[in-house]
Amino acid sequence: MKHNFGAGPCILPAKVLDQAADAVRNFNGLGLSILEISHRTPEFEAVMKETQDLVRELLRVPEGYSILFLQGGASTQFSMLAMNFLHQEKKAAYLDCGYFSQKAIKEALLFGQVNIVASSKDKGYNYIPLGYEIPEDSAYFHYTSNNTIEGTEMFSFPPTTVPVICDMSSDIFSRMVNVADFDLIYAGAQKNMGPAGMTLVVVKDTLLEHIQRQVPSMSDYRIYRDNGSLFNTPPVFSIYVAMLNLRWLKEKGGVKTIETENIAKAALLYEEIDRNPLFYGLADPDHRSRMNVTFKMYEPAMEQEFLDFASTRGIVGVKGYRSVGGFRASLYNALPISSVEILVSCMSDFEKEKLNKEVELAQNESL
């Protein structure tokens, strides 16, 4: 039994994996694999429709928004959104709150001017900036709601009159948000939605009236909307597994229910990090992510030993991102609280082992 704390591609519910495996052999009893059916069949059109409907229902998407499925990941959106919405006469406002914000800014600069309204770079992005102003003449305001690498998350969103574009790759479907506060939400699928290979876009139709630049068809949000994300061959399997996963979420009670679980899971782990004298958390306590918990050991030399100790208990994917180091435990929707309990016991048992060793050493020395 593995406890998969990977940051993405990441854990999916066992039931979803079983259903996906079955469909790879025989989809819907058709005698064909989900991998070998045309995207123009009524069977796949039904999959597309159900996936869109589930997104709409689970996120409570209001009227006037379109649900799109694109290929590529959030990195493709970094340039695509700027290509569509950043024009010469206006600046785009960006919140610089982490590694992926930076990447988004870099790509936007190819298409126009960027105004960084606030940054937490000064402290290695360990907090979310507050108290900044968004100029009212901005083309749009862009931010990342959860910073997968640094382990910070935004729990309040600044009010603004300009269009709001948000990268929700790593916390979408993990908590309730008011979609009406956003003009475009995008999210790479490989966290709480499904396997890598697809990006969800929820976009306000009125935003699409502001595209002035001529953009390639595959970079034009309107093409996806007008063709029901079937302008060309979509990532059939990724969409199908996302549908299974969203069905699972709905059966569990939806986003509100999973949010309660996610709060409990994160609280349990942060409590142990704060209690255990060997570990410390990296993010400012007010901005600690519920999805990606980053922490280190006071003795860096001990970290590999802890990783080895944890792996004997089936814990995988807790090594921190290369630029940050330490540990990162991702607590996505599909991770059960029992896995968090095992990680917490593992940390406390490791502490006991270390303390016992110290006592032994002290005793040996005093002999």
Next chain:
Amino acid sequence: MKHNFGAGPCILPAKVLDQAADAVRNFNGLGLSILEISHRTPEFEAVMKETQDLVRELLRVPEGYSILFLQGGASTQFSMLAMNFLHQEKKAAYLDCGYFSQKAIKEALLFGQVNIVASSKDKGYNYIPLGYEIPEDSAYFHYTSNNTIEGTEMFSFPPTTVPVICDMSSDIFSRMVNVADFDLIYAGAQKNMGPAGMTLVVVKDTLLEHIQRQVPSMSDYRIYRDNGSLFNTPPVFSIYVAMLNLRWLKEKGGVKTIETENIAKAALLYEEIDRNPLFYGLADPDHRSRMNVTFKMYEPAMEQEFLDFASTRGIVGVKGYRSVGGFRASLYNALPISSVEILVSCMSDFEKEKLNKEVELAQNESL
């Protein structure tokens, strides 16, 4: 038992589907699904390497070429290649030989000037133009080696000194080509390579020195080359299944062996189309595709009846593309010759039934 003649996403070998289903449950005995492992694990890095090596070996890719895996399909390449290689001071030469050539031309026009060196539009793209000239100062020459919708295929390639860019989406791995004749080959995976959600690019490294425009990271071929297609999260599952499928092709004897089978399969079906008085082929006999066989009935009213008749024998995916009508039987690598034999018997049995009915009618009338 189904006989899947779908044009893409299309049939994959049963063995590959079994292995893929197993890996969705438990990949490499890790206790994790292929859908939930990180693309940064040594296990997935091994998948990437093996897939690249198999492409290199099966296509006999010479030194000086890179093998890249991108998200999106060939449609994304239509604009991406022009963004990278079409500059203001030069024109790009395009062969207009079908629906997808047209789409490629449309996207290229966003980035510069296009010179259509020849077109077969006059006859509904039922042949491949011959005997045209490619100006030596062209930025590149672009063509589609197999026209999936119209059912034509290029069997000789015009000699030229300008960089050659070829969309091989629907005939890659189906026949031997001399990769050294090309500067960039691209192919959406969902025909002879694997499931939808990935595009293969084989590019000559020297071509990448000619990129003058500043392009977004995710549209820059150099980013994929320099990061081993791991700049961001790749379509993990699509790449994994492509690896399984290329292993299968290698075990079968490679491209030369499958080419012989593909020639036999196509010959069998075209023979029946030419023999059977109810049917006729759409493509010029000299340019008939071995991958996508397009044909119609002399009595269009009879076509639905034939489709129903064929479906009782497990034949699926033979309905023609909406703009062409009639039938299209795709004979991709994974389709066994026994499936073609069943389609051929089906056509000949249908003919007999119709003839018998005519005889009956004639007899009834004469009574």
